[in-house]
Structure formats: C-alpha cells, structure tokens
Amino acid sequence: MRKIKKRITIEAIEITDYAAQGKAIARHEGKVIFTEGAIPGDIVDLVLTKNKKDYAEARVLKLLEPSKDRQNPFCKHFGVCGGCKWQMLPYNKQLQFKQQEAEQNLLRIGKITNAIMLPIVGADEQRFYRNKLEFTFSNKRYLTNDEIGNTEIISEQNSLGYHAPRVFDKTINIFECFLMDDVNNKLRNTIREIAEQNNFSFYDIRLHTGWLRNLIIRYTTTGELMVNLCINYEDIENTKIVLDKLLEKVPEITTLLFTINPKWNDTIYDLTPQVYFGKGFVKEKLENFEFIISPKSFFQTNTKQAEKLYSITRDFAQLTGSEIVYDLYCGTGSIGIFVSPMAKKIIGVELIEDAIEDAKKNAANNKIEHAQFFAGDVIKICNNEFFETHGRPDVVITDPPRAGMHDKLVTKLLEIAAPVIVYVSCNTATMARDILLLSEKYTVEKTQPVDMFPQTHHIECVARMVLKNN
C-alpha cells in the first residue's frame, strides 16, 4: 500500500546560520533544518521536504520578516530560475559565506592543520561575467505559483530558457539574463521569435519528440560570439531558415554551428558540431596568451576571474624555470600555457580530444615549444611508463571536475610523490576529501578561494601541497 506523507510546516521560525551549498539553518526541537531560499536573520514559515531522525530539509513557504542583510534581487526571474540564487545577499556576505564554507570543508573533511587560509578573491564584476551559457527548448513552459491559478495561461507552451530547479521536463521562458553580456538576450529572444514565426517544434524531453533542443552560446572578451544550435534530427531546409535568419538578425555572431543530437541526453561530447558560418571556434585572452576554444572544449566560464585563479595557481607553484610540470585535467591547456614561461616542460592530460587539439594549437599560437598534450583518461594515461617517458614531475597541477580526482589517480600521485601539488578545485568538499587521502604524504601549506560565480554559492579554491620531509 502506498504511504501517504503528512505535510509538515513550521511557522515563524528564525534562520540562524549559513550552511553549505547555498542553504541556511534553522533549529527546531533539537533538530537542524537545512533550508533553501532563506538567509540568516529571516523569519519564515517552512515546509519540510525531508524529515530524518537527526535533521530535516525544508523550503520557505512564506517570508514573514526579512533579514536586515537582504537586498532586492535585480532579476525578474529570481526565485523561479535556479541560476543566481544569492541575488538577495549583498556581495560582501556572499564572499563571507563562501570563505566560511571553504574553510569548514578543508578543516572538517580535509582535516588540514596549520595551513594558511588566505581570504577569498572577489570579482570586480558581479553580473555579465560568464562567457558561456546554455539554454534549453521545451514544449512545456514552467509556470510560477501565480500563473498556475490563472486559467488563461497553459503550461503546454513552448519555452526557451533554463530548467526550473528539480524540474527536468519544463523550462522557464527566460527573457533577460544578467549572467552574460546583453547579446545573450538578443540571441535567445530572436531565435525564439524565429521559431514561433516558422512553427518549429520545441523538444519534449519525456517523449523525445520536437526539433529544437539546446542553444549554447560563447561570448569572449575579444568580442567573438559562437552559437551552437542543437536539434533532435536532420532537417536541412529548416536548419537553413533558422540559421540564415539568426545571422541576419544578430550580426555579432562570429561563428555559427549546429549539432544533430538524436540521443536521449543533451550532452554534445560524443557528437560532431557542424560549422555553418565562421571558423568554428572562438578566441579568448588571458594576460598575453590567446586561447582557441572549440564547441566541445571546457574553458573557465569567468574570464576575468580565470586570470586571477591562474595567477594564484602560478604563485602557488613557485616555479623557477627548471621544473617539469604536469597539468592534469588540462582542458584547452590554459593553466599549463599560463605557467609555461616559468617552467622547463609542461605535460598536459585531458579526456576530450577536441580540447587537446585546441591545447596543441594554443601552445603553437603562443609560441610555446616546451609543452606537450595528451588525450585520454588521466587514470589510464598517467601510468609508470608515461612518467618515465616524460620525466618525474616536480610540480603537479590538478584541476579535476566537481567529482574530484579518481582514487586511482590519488594513489598514483602518492606513488609518484612530486615535491609539490597545486590543487585547483570547483568543489571544496571533494577537494578536501582528496586532500585527506593525499595527507599520507602531503601537507597543505596554503589555500585560497576565488569567486568565479558571483550570485551563486559555488566556490573555486586553490591549495598548495608539499611533500612531507621534502
């Protein structure tokens, strides 16, 4: 028999603290309640979304008294869109909570002692900072609570925007997004208009029907704009209509691609984007280095902060010019190339072949002859033979995805025992987990968070680790 769950609400409770991952804490009858959508100082009505023996999770039903720290969010989609959940927090508070989370993860999970925890490096630009955005077409529009009561508005409408949090089959129709230059709004709203005028169908994620699927935009500080339109199936005639119209209406586009994605998932890594117009990539600049970015390559999404992140990484590596440096999870080779003037040799390893092709071109274009890049899984590539061939590392720079390093790589790094590891991370919890594993042989000397994602709770962090008794 199906169990009927009782809805539990708690009225007029005060939010007392900040918790990890953008949540805040309330305490009720001895239980900690991790709450979404609130900040310390708020008095709220809550509804529990999870209720365990020693903790609960909740979301705000009603904000009764706002915290004195609250500010007015600047985006009309705030509260519905999951993109910039911290717009109600002044920037100095955002930085304070990020510093706190990074330190607590490093202390509690990483069990680091005696490390210097440098203060977070904030961003000068807290809006329009992203160079990449991805939007999803859906034949079901997400309705807000206010709209649900209005019988004239139906959800069976096309929309183009972001997924609502925890709603995989509907998107919010986004008209204005402050994460990238205004050109993103022009592009997205124009393509929606073209689609509507031509009756092009939008994707239905449950049924796997509909033509238009995703819109991926990259806009670099060099003024180049790459647009990749992902469609469910080939339709030469309509592809030409939509792409020609887009080029006419958005002359800022420097390269235009389309990708046929007949799969059930949205990832394009196993697909071939086809160039319709332009050179098929964009160029980005960090200090005096130029980087080619192809549609499938990873590149740091906040260019200005990436410069700061990389210069901290370079400082933490303390290179003298005589070191063999391994750049693991190297993407387009950007960190390795950035530090290369201070190194004897750079060896980069990255899973995505296109990114490695970019890395090789990037090294050549920047006239760097002492860097080599290899495509493949780090745990397969980084074996004894590889280290023997290319030389034992003096410094390993590792910049894994959110999941952190594979434990086999951690084991290999312990075996190789490079004198210095510089760990760059976009997830301080997994970084701290790996640091604990590495603590068998390494001590953390210093750490420094960098804010790559203002208005969100996400934190980037760099740590310098040195071999014990070295």
Ligand SMILES: C[S@@+](CC[C@H](N)C(=O)[O-])C[C@H]1O[C@@H](n2cnc3c(N)ncnc32)[C@H](O)[C@@H]1O
């Ligand atoms: C956080 S990004 C860092 C990229 C680069 N260091 C930068 O700053 O632009 C992580 C990179 O790891 C790559 N990656 C993920 N899993 C991998 C694996 N198992 N082996 C090698 N590279 C991997 C991703 O494709 C991505 O380019």
